[in-house]
Amino acid sequence: MRQRIIDFMRFAFIIILFFTTVFVHAQTDSVIIKERVAELENALITKNVQDIQKLLYDNVSFGHSNGWVQSRDEVINDCRSGKLVYQKIERSNFYVAATGKDWATVRYSGVAEGLNDGKEFKVALHVLQVWVKNKSGKWQLAARQATKLPEQPK
Structure with a gap:
């Protein structure tokens, strides 16, 4: 009887260890992705083209x-030329909605402020992003789509 209890405890320990490892791995990816989102926003605001290149997947679809x-090259060219200038990006309700081995989806609401062709804009958005791991294991933005949120009465 004692041996059966010991065997059961070993089995339970292995199961708990397995699920803990899976959970910790998912948490780690979620944290890394949240950091990448912040890095991309900062790179867009500071016009850090080198970081933008690292964070955007070659065939990214960047929807406004x-x-x-926009394609990757269009995002970079508009950043360089000043056609689209981000001055402030604020996020709320941020969460990593789903993750797989080499992909993740992100959703958040927020406000973006800046200049588009020299004209000021301030827009409340809901954003969906799809991040993928590239061949070297780095997370990159593969797709982004923003939708305008209805204006709130004052």
């Missing part, structure tokens, strides 16, 4: 709330 969809 006005229907405008």
Whole structure:
């Protein structure tokens, strides 16, 4: 009887260890992805093209709330030229919605402020992002789509 209890405890320990490892790995990826989102926002605000290049997947689809969809090169070129200037990006309700071995989805609401062709904008958004691990194991943004939130009465 004692041996059966010991065997059961070993089995239970292995199961708990397995699920703890899986949970910790998922938590680690979620933390890393949250950091990458912040790094990309900072790179867009500071016009750090080198970081933008590292964080955007080669075939990224970068969708804006006005229907405008940009490639990686277009995002970088507009950053360099000053066509689109981000001055402030604030996030709320941020969460990593789902994760897989080499992909994750992110959702958040927020406010973006800046200049588009020299004209000021301030827009409340809901954003969906898809992040993928590249061949070297680094997380990159593969797709982003923003939708404009309705204006709140004052």
